[in-house]
Amino acid sequence: MEKMEHTILEDQKGDRIDKVISGLDEEWSRTQVQQWIKDANVLVNGQPVKTNYKCSLNDVIEITIPEPEELDVIPEEMDLEIYYEDKDVLVVNKPRGMVVHPAPGHMTGTLVNGLMAHCKDLSGINGVLRPGIVHRIDKDTSGLLMVAKNDMAHESLVNQLVEKTVTRKYKAIVHGVIPHDFGTIDAPLARDTKDRQSMAVVDNGKHAVTHFHVLERFKDFTFVECQLETGRTHQIRVHMKYIGYPLAGDPKYGPRKTLDIEGQALHAGILGFTHPRTKEYLEFEAPLPKDFEQLLEQLRK
Incomplete structure (x- = not known):
């Protein structure tokens, strides 16, 4: 407990x-x-x-x-955007607003519910409520996730995350105009001592590194690509706020006055990993969601 x-x-x-x-x-x-x-x-x-x-x-x-109860996850038919699937792994493009896995109290409508209806075989390493889930993206972040369909694949993908060999690139719109084209944020993260539901840069926190480069600059905003070296909770959101460029639309770490978007303008667009069985490197790219594209169009005007 x-x-x-x-x-x-x-x-x-x-x-x-x-x-x-x-x-x-x-x-x-x-x-x-x-x-x-x-x-x-x-x-x-x-x-x-x-x-x-x-x-x-x-x-x-x-x-x-309390320890999570053994609850049955109810399979739910969903129109999932599957980018790749074989007997070991599956890559899915998660929409903004969808929670990745069930928790007691909200057992339906999550990505895992949809995956259970789509395929009966998911790894059991994370127990009943998180079958197959190797890594997560926040509810209001869209983009690509890899899912393990058996325990062998699960262990391989987790090891790749630990060894930092997985490619994870995100596109984001941030407040402010970043003057330099490239940067690396190396700042440890942990739960915020003043607010347990938030993360913060904390001296004795877990090692966290984010690389970014500027794609486009606007009057008051910047369009960036961020590459994760580590994958801590809310990492990009906290790191960008830490250097003074919080994400547009971020209800937790961003300013109140922001762009008209539901949740943070953050999209996990590129995901690459070594296939657990064939050892072949696979990489996938998901285009920006429509509302994200529309924001960029408005900013360009």
């Missing part, structure tokens, strides 16, 4: 405890959190509380995250 602590901040005081906790991690649903509170897996200043408890400044919340 994992334990986590959170101290109530100024902007959270007066909020209901279930609302605060479900806001700490985008995978936790309100229903699931309410169950944790009822089961006394949530303590405030060492005491159990009710789900409608209103938080006070500096309350210390202790959360014991």
Whole structure:
């Protein structure tokens, strides 16, 4: 069982405890959190509380995250955009707004639900809720994901991620005009101590490196390509904010006044890896989503 602590901040005081906790991690649903509170897996200043408890400044919340239950993932017919598939691996283009895998409380509508309907065989390494999922992209990021259809493929793809031999290139629109054409951001990332649902550059965080180069400059924005060397949670979003060029449309790390796009303007456009069985290098490219292209057209005008 994992334990986590959170101290109530100024902007959270007066909020209901279930609302605060479900806001700490985008995978936790309100229903699931309410169950944790009822089961006394949530303590405030060492005491159990009710789900409608209103938080006070500096309350210390202790959360014991129960082991995930063995839940059956319901296959759901979806119109998935499959770029490649054989008996070992599958490459899919995930639309913006879709969550990659189920979590207790939101068990349907995820990419995994669609994959389960599309093919019955996915690796079991990550357990019932994340079958076949080797790496993730955020709900509001679109683009290519590799999926393992058996445990051999899963181990091979994970090792390639660890050894940094997977090619992962993203296109993004950021606020501000980046003066230089190329850059590398080498800054360690960890959970933000003030806000557990966000990541931040932290001295003793995990090693994280993002390379970028400028594709096009506009009056107040820049179109860039970012290449991941490591794949930490929210890496590109946090790194670009850290150097002063946050992603357009990013509800968590970007400014309020931004471009008209649902979620961050970030697209995982190029994915390359060595096939686990044939050892052949495969690379795929997915075009920008329509709304992303339209934004670029507006900026060019």
